[in-house]
Structure formats: C-alpha cells, structure tokens
Amino acid sequence: MKRTSRDIRTANRYEVLRQIIARSPTSRQELASATGLSLATVATLVGELLDLRMITEVGFEDSAGGRPRGLVAVNAAGGALIGVDIAETYVHVELFDLALNVLARAEEDIRPGESRPEQVIGHVATAVGSVVAQAGVEAARVLGVGVSVPGQVDRATGIAEYAPNWNWHDVPLLDLLSEHIAYPLHLDNPLRACAVAELWFGAARGHEDAVVVNLGTGVGAGLVLGGGLHRGVSNSAGEWGHTTLVLDGRLCHCGNHGCVETYVGAPGIMRNLRELDPRSPLLHPEDQTATVDALARGVAEGDPVAVKVVQDTARYLAAGIADLVNLLNPEVVVLSSWVAARLGGPLLDEVREAVARHALRRPLAATEIVLSPIPTDPVCLGAATFALEGALQSVGQRTAQRVVSGKGRTAPTA
Amino acid sequence: MKRTSRDIRTANRYEVLRQIIARSPTSRQELASATGLSLATVATLVGELLDLRMITEVGFEDSAGGRPRGLVAVNAAGGALIGVDIAETYVHVELFDLALNVLARAEEDIRPGESRPEQVIGHVATAVGSVVAQAGVEAARVLGVGVSVPGQVDRATGIAEYAPNWNWHDVPLLDLLSEHIAYPLHLDNPLRACAVAELWFGAARGHEDAVVVNLGTGVGAGLVLGGGLHRGVSNSAGEWGHTTLVLDGRLCHCGNHGCVETYVGAPGIMRNLRELDPRSPLLHPEDQTATVDALARGVAEGDPVAVKVVQDTARYLAAGIADLVNLLNPEVVVLSSWVAARLGGPLLDEVREAVARHALRRPLAATEIVLSPIPTDPVCLGAATFALEGALQSVGQRTAQRVVSGKGRTAPTA
DNA sequence: CAGACTTTGTAAACCCCCTTTCCTAACCCC
DNA sequence: GGGGTTAGGAAAGGGGGTTTACAAAGTCTG
Known part of the structure; x- marks a missing residue:
C-alpha cells in the first residue's frame, strides 16, 4: 500500500478526536502536548471537527495571568x-x-x-x-x-x-x-x-503495539501494530484461537488439534471443568454463560474445583499469551470479550504470573496485561x-469531482 | 512514533534503490511503473542517488521511434x-x-x-x-x-x-x-x-507482510508488517523460537517447555533423529552442521531414517508456520538460515503440505511458502x-546547523 | 484604572513531499 | 530534413506540518 501525506492527516485527525473524546472538555494546548503536534496543526484539525459539528466550544479555562484557554468538547448530539x-x-x-x-x-x-x-x-x-x-x-x-x-x-x-x-x-x-x-x-x-474499540477508547489507547485477546465462545487476537490495526493480506490476521497450543491436543471445529480456542474459549473452559469433575454442579452443559458465571461465583466463594478450573484455564491462556508477547513484543495485552469480563478478575493474577514464567524476560518487561476497561459490549x-x-x-476527500463531458467542457456544478 | 512526510521520502528512496539494485540497469520509466511513483519523483530520487554516486548513468535503451530512455545502474564501485x-x-x-x-x-x-x-x-x-x-x-x-x-x-x-x-x-x-x-x-x-535481507533482496521484496523464518541453531521469525520491519516496543519482536508448540514438551534452554526451537532448531532436529534411532550413523553428536548435512544426503539417497526425520521436523515446523499464517496472514513465508539452506529442498514440500493441513483456508490461500533465494550468508x-x-x-537530513553564538550572529560556516 | 505582563489562537510564510502539466531534447521513419 | 514519438527537466500546484508574528483577551500592579 502506498502511503501519502494524506494518511498522516487522517491519523492525526483520528488522534485528535480520540484525545478530545478521552479528555473532553479539553483545550487546544492540551491536545497539542498530548498528540505531539504543533498548536497550529491542532487548531486546524479542531477547526475541521468544529465545522463538522462533531465537537463544540464549551467555554474557557480559568487563567492565571493570560488569555484563558478555549475549551472544546465532544458534541454528543x-x-x-x-x-x-x-x-x-x-x-x-x-x-x-x-x-x-x-x-x-x-x-x-x-x-x-x-x-x-x-x-x-x-x-x-x-x-x-x-x-x-x-x-x-x-x-x-x-x-x-x-x-x-x-x-x-x-x-x-x-x-x-x-x-x-x-x-x-x-x-x-x-x-x-x-x-x-x-x-x-x-x-x-x-x-x-474489539481491537479498534480498545485502540480508541480502551487499554490500547496511545500504544503503538498492542494485542487485544478476545475470550468468548470463539477466541482471537486483534493486533494493533505500528499504531494501527494489522489486517494481513486478506484481512484475516488475528486468528490466534486457531494457533496450536498443544500438538495433537484437543480436536477443534476447525479440523485441527490443540488450538488455543479449545482450551480457553468458553466451550474449552467447560471442558476443562468437565475433565476435572464431570459431575460438577457448576457445569451447565447447554449454557456457556451460566457455566462461566457459576465458575466466577465459585471462585469468589473459594470453591476448590472452580479455583482449579480457573488456574488450569489461566495456565493455557498464559502459554498462549506468552507466545504473543515473545512474537510481537507489544506494550500491552488486553483481555476482552464476555468471558474475560466475567472471569477476568480471578483469571488475571494467575495469567500474569504464568505469563511471567513462560515469556522471555526482555519482551515481558515491556508488556503489561490488563483487563479491558470498556464497560459495554x-x-x-x-x-x-x-x-x-x-x-x-471522508472529511479530507476532494469534493469537487471532475466532470467528464461528452463534448466540450461542462460548467462545474455548484 | 510520529510519522512525517519525510518518512514517505525515506521509504520511497529505499524502494527506488531496491528496484535499481534488482533491475540494474533500468530506466526511470521502469522505476516509476515499478514503484507506482510519478516520473518526476523518481527522477528526483534518481538524481539524489546519482549525486551520492551510488548509481551511475550507463547509456541508453534502444528506442522505437522516440527519445531513448536513459539507463541507470548501481555504481558498484x-x-x-x-x-x-x-x-x-x-x-x-x-x-x-x-x-x-x-x-x-x-x-x-x-x-x-x-x-x-x-x-x-x-x-x-x-x-x-x-x-x-x-x-x-x-x-x-x-x-x-x-x-x-x-x-x-x-x-x-x-x-x-x-x-x-x-x-x-x-x-x-x-x-x-x-x-x-x-x-x-x-x-x-x-x-x-535476515528479515531485512529478504525484504531488500530476497523473497519478501515488494510484499507488505512477510515472515522470515530463521532456521539455524537458534530459531526465530523476522516479521515484515506493513512494508517494514516490525520491531516491537523493545526491539525484541520475532522470538518465535520461544513460542510454545507442545505444552509441557521438550525443555528449552530458555527455561520453558515445548518451544518451537527445541523441535526445529538444529539441536532439535538432532534430537528428532536421536529419538528415532539413537545409533544412527547420520548423527554427529558434537557437530550440528555435519548432522544436518548427513540428513540432507540421506534424504537424497532415500535413507528411510533421514526421510522420517525430515518428515517429523517438517511436521513440527509446519505447525509453527501455520500458527504464523493464522495469526499474521502474511503474503509470504520465507525459510532462511543455514538449516533451511541445507535441508530446505526436501523440507519444503513436506512443510507446504503440512501447513495446508494446519492453517485456516483463507489465510492459507493468500500465503506462499518459499526458500530464501539469497545464495550468500x-x-x-x-x-x-x-x-x-x-x-x-542521512541523505535527506538538514546539513546546515544553526550556529548559536555567544553574542550577535556569526557568519554561517561554508 | 491604566499600563505592564502573560497567554491564547489565528494568519502568514515557509519547508517538505508528491503530482500534473508544459516544453524542449532526442530519436525514428519517411 | 521535416513529422511523429518518447524522454526527462522545469515549473506550478496541492496536501501536510511547523515556525513566527501579531492581535486578542485575560491578570496583575502601581
């Protein structure tokens, strides 16, 4: 893909709006220092966003001896x-x-x-x-x-x-x-x-390289590399769930054996539970959500089976995350999606500890593992x-399209 | 990292020189169409490189009715x-x-x-x-x-x-x-x-996303993402060799178990051989190179043990490569380094076949697996x-440094 | 309360980069 | 040797970002 100066503009526009949303209300000065852009550029971009009515001016900051800073905020409406x-x-x-x-x-x-x-x-x-x-x-x-x-x-x-x-x-x-x-x-x-949500509003904000690990029924990893989403050639990067964790391990619906998903996806967690105690009352065979919820409650109550299942799951998960850390050397690994939301707390400590055992020291030192701070879906x-x-x-796009006329030139439409 | 228009220039300069080296001698026209840049830009960059004496004009192409194209070539000397x-x-x-x-x-x-x-x-x-x-x-x-x-x-x-x-x-x-x-x-x-070598002169040239798998005594993967080397936050991305292939598998010198390196690195291959036939004459316990050479010869001669060892190794390697394909969705996976150079031929077919079994269809379809075409180290x-x-x-850098004088302005030094 | 000091934010000038357009140079063919 | 054709340089133009100058809008102080 050829990169042009326009891409820089688009990236800056994204960044400025991200910062405005995060800090709203905020001043141009603050935006400039937060983004590293010059004041003039920030002012131009803020002007654009004001024209689009995506943000509005909302007053002034108290000043201590100078002209007060104008404040802008997202125009929610x-x-x-x-x-x-x-x-x-x-x-x-x-x-x-x-x-x-x-x-x-x-x-x-x-x-x-x-x-x-x-x-x-x-x-x-x-x-x-x-x-x-x-x-x-x-x-x-x-x-x-x-x-x-x-x-x-x-x-x-x-x-x-x-x-x-x-x-x-x-x-x-x-x-x-x-x-x-x-x-x-x-x-x-x-x-x-999920990766884009974390990049804009969550734990990956402001990071160049991040991995958003998605723990749901399916499992995957959204990759933020170089400050933007990595899509791969055919937009199918991130299929971490179908990465081998155990050679010749559990059969996955993808046809392979030992995929990460079969160990840390919701059905995989259920299987971890079933292998530990096939008759556990925590197990709701037809309901992944209920089982995960039961596990979360079990851990809170100190149920040894629940604790063990979470430990086992964390161990699998950590091995997979350590692979990502070693391979990609990200700044942050974010655990996202509904399983992480429900089981995240108890899982997190175990995962951090186990990743520390698995990953190489140098990449590990640069990486933090966090739960997604996004409260909604x-x-x-x-x-x-x-x-x-x-x-x-589409903001920066040329609006005036050249009119191709059959014969002679037509006047440009207003 | 903030990106500026200068990065675009640098990237274009790289690309033009890469093309000149690859096609030498070549014309500005050819470079323009190969790089997608305009003729004017190519001419400017070619001019820069001529000034640096990194390339020279070497004559003209035969023309069929127009002004002949000037040819430039790398100025090897x-x-x-x-x-x-x-x-x-x-x-x-x-x-x-x-x-x-x-x-x-x-x-x-x-x-x-x-x-x-x-x-x-x-x-x-x-x-x-x-x-x-x-x-x-x-x-x-x-x-x-x-x-x-x-x-x-x-x-x-x-x-x-x-x-x-x-x-x-x-x-x-x-x-x-x-x-x-x-x-x-x-x-x-x-x-x-190795990754940069492939990117400039090898199989990754012209690709946005590529993985250079390094098979030597140690194992790793150089990641080319978005047309450039992916380094990670602390410049330690690519430690694919210390990615888990078999949970609780072979002990690795990194302290972990089941790392890719312990199965497909030269010592790992020797172990694959030893586990199959501890007394194999192919095995040179103290000499990795000799063992790998012996295996290569063995395969060529149809030695069943050698064939089996290569098959086993290919199977491990393929599982690891399939993980990379699923996770990163690259255009090309290049097998490089001395083990690949010696064992590459026989390994390649097995690997391709096994990767096809392991990887997901969509990313697989976009990926080709090749041996490094680089003949030297x-x-x-x-x-x-x-x-x-x-x-x-350093070409594009400003040369004129502002002179800070103690009192008044000093004349700029010529 | 007026002038001094401070800070904001816009406008203008400038630099970098790429592209388009125009024009001359250089060649072939007739 | 003109006419047609292609190459490549020069100039203009558009996008982007930064620096600089300056007016605007405050507080502070005498």
Missing part, C-alpha cells in the same frame, strides 16, 4: 453511530452519540435454523430501525453503521467470505444490507471491532468506531 | 558496505560493493571460553580490518558497518541487552566497537538482519543492508 454485533445466536445493536454513550439498544434472537443471509439481515434491519426510533434521532444525523460479523470478511467488496457458524461462503453482505439500511455501512469481524462499540473512522476518513 | 555476523563460535564478516556483491570475506573463530566482550570485539575489529585490506577500498568509501549480534539489542543506545550464549547483560557494544572501528555502525540481531547481507539503510537515511 452532533451525530449518532450504530454498532451491530452479529453473533451465532443473536444480533445486538447499539446506537451511540458522539461521546460514545449508548442511547439505545436492541437485540434480536437468531433461532437455531435461521441461518440464511436474508433472515439474519432481516433481524439486523429490524434492530437498526428500532434503535433509531428509540433514540429519536433524525436519519440525517446517523453518521454510519458498523457491522461485525463472525468469520472472514473482505472490507473492500463487503463480502462475508466465510462465516463458520452458518457455513456462509462469499455472501455479499454489504450489498444485501444496503437494500435495507440507508446509512453508510462498514463491515468487519468482531476481533477487529466491546463489539458494538468497535463496530460503531468503524463507522466513526469512516465518517472521519 | 561507489561505496562499500560491511556486514558482521557475530555468532556463538565465530565472527563472519563480508564486505560488499553497492551491488551487494561480496568483495571480501573474513572469519574469526571464537574459542570456547572467549566470552568477554573485549575478546569478541577484538575478533570483529580484526576481521573488519582484514576485509577492508583485502578489498583494497579506501576508508572513505566504506559507507557503514552493520553488526548482527545474537539476543536482544537496543538500537538507539547500541547496547546488547542480553546475549544468551555468553550471558552478556547490557554490554555497551556500540561504544566498545566504535573505539576500534571508525565507520558508521549499526547494531541489531540476526533475526532482523543472509545475516552478513542483512547487516550490510542496515548500513545501507543508514547511509540512505
């Missing part, structure tokens, strides 16, 4: 972003204001046989319509919709190349969605959504962030 | 680069002309026990002096010396933070070397040297490339 989290059994949609507060939520269940794209898209369209209605925002103020769909996605064409849970192959999801949804659409997968937030990035990207 | 490969038992130094031909070689043995930094540096200084004398180049034409030293290196300070083979801790190697060597010095480790070449990059980096 200046637009709305929608994040769609499509999963195997549900579609979860959230509508955010520009301060990334959730204004409305909607959830649709996907019933077991509903695997056709049209059915799933129907749920998405319903839920999106619902959040817009609930929040009562005008359509024109919806800046975009980010859609996270499991599996491999081609961003350029908007095709879901492969979704394992429904066995989708090359579904032109973006085209299908755009028949029902009039807002700008952005497609990607949950791994990258990170996938929805990340998906909405894709929409936010999309809205910012 | 325009400078010399030195690559130093410090390893556990030897120091290998090569002197290159600007076409990256080897003009002189020198090798010094490091005897067991010679582990003090001054001893090692003495060998380096001797060897560097030797190649300069052999090649008969003037000191002024040596553009720089790249030094590869095993372990973790801080490039900014030039400190070898940790070298496992001699148990070095925080040795200020660059300072010590500069007492003996007057040329510009560049320090890094062999992993990254890739570490020396890569180290020399660091020196070349260094020489190119």
Whole structure:
C-alpha cells in the first residue's frame, strides 16, 4: 500500500478526536502536548471537527495571568453511530452519540435454523430501525453503521467470505444490507471491532503495539501494530484461537488439534471443568454463560474445583499469551470479550504470573496485561468506531469531482 | 512514533534503490511503473542517488521511434558496505560493493571460553580490518558497518541487552566497537538482519507482510508488517523460537517447555533423529552442521531414517508456520538460515503440505511458502543492508546547523 | 484604572513531499 | 530534413506540518 501525506492527516485527525473524546472538555494546548503536534496543526484539525459539528466550544479555562484557554468538547448530539454485533445466536445493536454513550439498544434472537443471509439481515434491519426510533434521532444525523460479523470478511467488496457458524461462503453482505439500511455501512469481524474499540477508547489507547485477546465462545487476537490495526493480506490476521497450543491436543471445529480456542474459549473452559469433575454442579452443559458465571461465583466463594478450573484455564491462556508477547513484543495485552469480563478478575493474577514464567524476560518487561476497561459490549462499540473512522476518513476527500463531458467542457456544478 | 512526510521520502528512496539494485540497469520509466511513483519523483530520487554516486548513468535503451530512455545502474564501485555476523563460535564478516556483491570475506573463530566482550570485539575489529585490506577500498568509501549480534539489542543506545550464549547483560557494544572501528555502525540481531535481507533482496521484496523464518541453531521469525520491519516496543519482536508448540514438551534452554526451537532448531532436529534411532550413523553428536548435512544426503539417497526425520521436523515446523499464517496472514513465508539452506529442498514440500493441513483456508490461500533465494550468508547481507539503510537515511537530513553564538550572529560556516 | 505582563489562537510564510502539466531534447521513419 | 514519438527537466500546484508574528483577551500592579 502506498502511503501519502494524506494518511498522516487522517491519523492525526483520528488522534485528535480520540484525545478530545478521552479528555473532553479539553483545550487546544492540551491536545497539542498530548498528540505531539504543533498548536497550529491542532487548531486546524479542531477547526475541521468544529465545522463538522462533531465537537463544540464549551467555554474557557480559568487563567492565571493570560488569555484563558478555549475549551472544546465532544458534541454528543452532533451525530449518532450504530454498532451491530452479529453473533451465532443473536444480533445486538447499539446506537451511540458522539461521546460514545449508548442511547439505545436492541437485540434480536437468531433461532437455531435461521441461518440464511436474508433472515439474519432481516433481524439486523429490524434492530437498526428500532434503535433509531428509540433514540429519536433524525436519519440525517446517523453518521454510519458498523457491522461485525463472525468469520472472514473482505472490507473492500463487503463480502462475508466465510462465516463458520452458518457455513456462509462469499455472501455479499454489504450489498444485501444496503437494500435495507440507508446509512453508510462498514463491515468487519468482531476481533477487529474489539481491537479498534480498545485502540480508541480502551487499554490500547496511545500504544503503538498492542494485542487485544478476545475470550468468548470463539477466541482471537486483534493486533494493533505500528499504531494501527494489522489486517494481513486478506484481512484475516488475528486468528490466534486457531494457533496450536498443544500438538495433537484437543480436536477443534476447525479440523485441527490443540488450538488455543479449545482450551480457553468458553466451550474449552467447560471442558476443562468437565475433565476435572464431570459431575460438577457448576457445569451447565447447554449454557456457556451460566457455566462461566457459576465458575466466577465459585471462585469468589473459594470453591476448590472452580479455583482449579480457573488456574488450569489461566495456565493455557498464559502459554498462549506468552507466545504473543515473545512474537510481537507489544506494550500491552488486553483481555476482552464476555468471558474475560466475567472471569477476568480471578483469571488475571494467575495469567500474569504464568505469563511471567513462560515469556522471555526482555519482551515481558515491556508488556503489561490488563483487563479491558470498556464497560459495554466491546463489539458494538468497535463496530460503531468503524463507522466513526469512516465518517472521519471522508472529511479530507476532494469534493469537487471532475466532470467528464461528452463534448466540450461542462460548467462545474455548484 | 510520529510519522512525517519525510518518512514517505525515506521509504520511497529505499524502494527506488531496491528496484535499481534488482533491475540494474533500468530506466526511470521502469522505476516509476515499478514503484507506482510519478516520473518526476523518481527522477528526483534518481538524481539524489546519482549525486551520492551510488548509481551511475550507463547509456541508453534502444528506442522505437522516440527519445531513448536513459539507463541507470548501481555504481558498484561507489561505496562499500560491511556486514558482521557475530555468532556463538565465530565472527563472519563480508564486505560488499553497492551491488551487494561480496568483495571480501573474513572469519574469526571464537574459542570456547572467549566470552568477554573485549575478546569478541577484538575478533570483529580484526576481521573488519582484514576485509577492508583485502578489498583494497579506501576508508572513505566504506559507507557503514552493520553488526548482527545474537539476543536482544537496543538500537538507539547500541547496547546488547542480553546475549544468551555468553550471558552478556547490557554490554555497551556500540561504544566498545566504535573505539576500534571508525565507520558508521549499526547494531541489531540476526533475526532482523535476515528479515531485512529478504525484504531488500530476497523473497519478501515488494510484499507488505512477510515472515522470515530463521532456521539455524537458534530459531526465530523476522516479521515484515506493513512494508517494514516490525520491531516491537523493545526491539525484541520475532522470538518465535520461544513460542510454545507442545505444552509441557521438550525443555528449552530458555527455561520453558515445548518451544518451537527445541523441535526445529538444529539441536532439535538432532534430537528428532536421536529419538528415532539413537545409533544412527547420520548423527554427529558434537557437530550440528555435519548432522544436518548427513540428513540432507540421506534424504537424497532415500535413507528411510533421514526421510522420517525430515518428515517429523517438517511436521513440527509446519505447525509453527501455520500458527504464523493464522495469526499474521502474511503474503509470504520465507525459510532462511543455514538449516533451511541445507535441508530446505526436501523440507519444503513436506512443510507446504503440512501447513495446508494446519492453517485456516483463507489465510492459507493468500500465503506462499518459499526458500530464501539469497545464495550468500543472509545475516552478513542483512547487516550490510542496515548500513545501507543508514547511509540512505542521512541523505535527506538538514546539513546546515544553526550556529548559536555567544553574542550577535556569526557568519554561517561554508 | 491604566499600563505592564502573560497567554491564547489565528494568519502568514515557509519547508517538505508528491503530482500534473508544459516544453524542449532526442530519436525514428519517411 | 521535416513529422511523429518518447524522454526527462522545469515549473506550478496541492496536501501536510511547523515556525513566527501579531492581535486578542485575560491578570496583575502601581
């Protein structure tokens, strides 16, 4: 990919807005020192964002002998972003204001046989319509919709190349969605959504290199390298869940043996429990969430089986994370997604300790392991962030398109 | 790290020189279409390189009805680069002309026990002096010396933070070397040297994302991500050799169990052989090179034990490579270093096949696995490339330093 | 309460980088 | 030796960032 000076501008625009959202309200001076940009550049970018009505001037700082600093803050009401989290059994949609507060939520269940794209898209369209209605925002103020769909996605064409849970192959999801949804659409997968959410609003903010480890039913790692998302050639980087942890280990649904996912994904954790005590009352064979919750409670109550399961899981997880630390040497490893949210506390200490045993000293010394600080659904937030990035990207674009006329030149349209 | 428009220039300068070296002689037009840059930019950069005498005009292309294209080629005699490969038992130094031909070689043995930094540096200084004398180049034409030293290196300070083979801790190697060597010095480790060599002259050339798998006594992976070397926060990314392949597997000298290195590094391969047939005549217990050579010959002759050992090794290697493919989604995986050079042919087919079984379909489809096409010592070449990059980096720098005068302004020095 | 001091933020000038456009140079063919 | 064609340099222009100058907007002090 060729890089141009425009990319620098886009990156700076992102960074300034990130800082404004994080520090809101804040001054141009603070932004300049936080971003390392000159005051003039910050002022220009702030001006752009003011013009877009994404931020507003909100008064002045008290001064101690000079002209008071003007303060800017996110203009929460200046637009709305929608994040769609499509999963195997549900579609979860959230509508955010520009301060990334959730204004409305909607959830649709996907019933077991509903695997056709049209059915799933129907749920998405319903839920999106619902959040817009609930929040009562005008359509024109919806800046975009980010859609996270499991599996491999081609961003350029908007095709879901492969979704394992429904066995989708090359579904032109973006085209299908755009028949029902009039807002700008952005497609990607949950791994990258979580990574972007952490990059903008979470523990990866301000870091050049970070790994966002996703612990859910599936497992993956969103890679932030060089300050931006690493996508790989075919936008399928981050499949850490299908990385071998135990050669010839547990059979994974990907066909391989010993994948990380089979040890630290929710079904893997259930299996860790079952292997320890097949009749444990903590085990809810058909309900991953309930089992994980039971484990969390068990650990809190000192149940030895629960403690042991978490220890075992932490040991597997730590071996996998140590691999990431050794290979990528990131500044921070973030544990995200619902399993981490529920089991994170007890897991974290064990993981830190075990990673310290596994990883090499030098990379380890530079890395910290933290839980995601994002309180809401990170996938929805990340998906909405894709929409936010999309809205910012088109700012710098030339608006005046050259008019190609059949014969002679036409006057440019106003 | 803040990126500026100058980085773009530097990257373009690299790319143009890379193309010139690869296609020498070539025309500005060809360079423009190869790099995607405009003719004007290419002409400017070519002009710069001509001024530096790194390239020369070498005539004209035949034309078919227009002004003939001027041809430029690397000015091999325009400078010399030195690559130093410090390893556990030897120091290998090569002197290159600007076409990256080897003009002189020198090798010094490091005897067991010679582990003090001054001893090692003495060998380096001797060897560097030797190649300069052999090649008969003037000191002024040596553009720089790249030094590869095993372990973790801080490039900014030039400190070898940790070298496992001699148990070095925080040795200020660059300072010590500069007492003996007057040329510009560049320090890094062999992993990254090989990666840069592939990026400039080998199989990774022109790719955005590549992994250079290093199979030697030690094992690692140089990561090319986003068109440049990925270093990680503390310049220690790429320690793939100390990534877990088999949980609780073979004990590694890093203190861990089941590291990739213990299965596919030269000692690991020897162990694979020993476990299969402890009395195999292929086994030279004290000589890794001889054993690997014997295995290569054995495979060529159809020796079933050799074939099996290579199969086993390939299987381990493939599992590890599949992990890299799934995690990073690179365009190309390059097998490099001396084990790959000797055993590469027979290994490659097995590896490709086994990776295809392990990796996910989508990332796999985008990845090819190849042997390094670099015929010489890739570490020396890569180290020399660091020196070349260094020489190119200082091109764009402002030369006129502001003179701070005590009183009034001094006339700028010519 | 007016002048002095301090700080903000905008505007202008400047540097770097790349591209487009124009024009001359250099060659082939007829 | 003109006409057609291609190469490559020079100039103009657009994007981006920084530095510098200066007006604006405060506090402080005599």
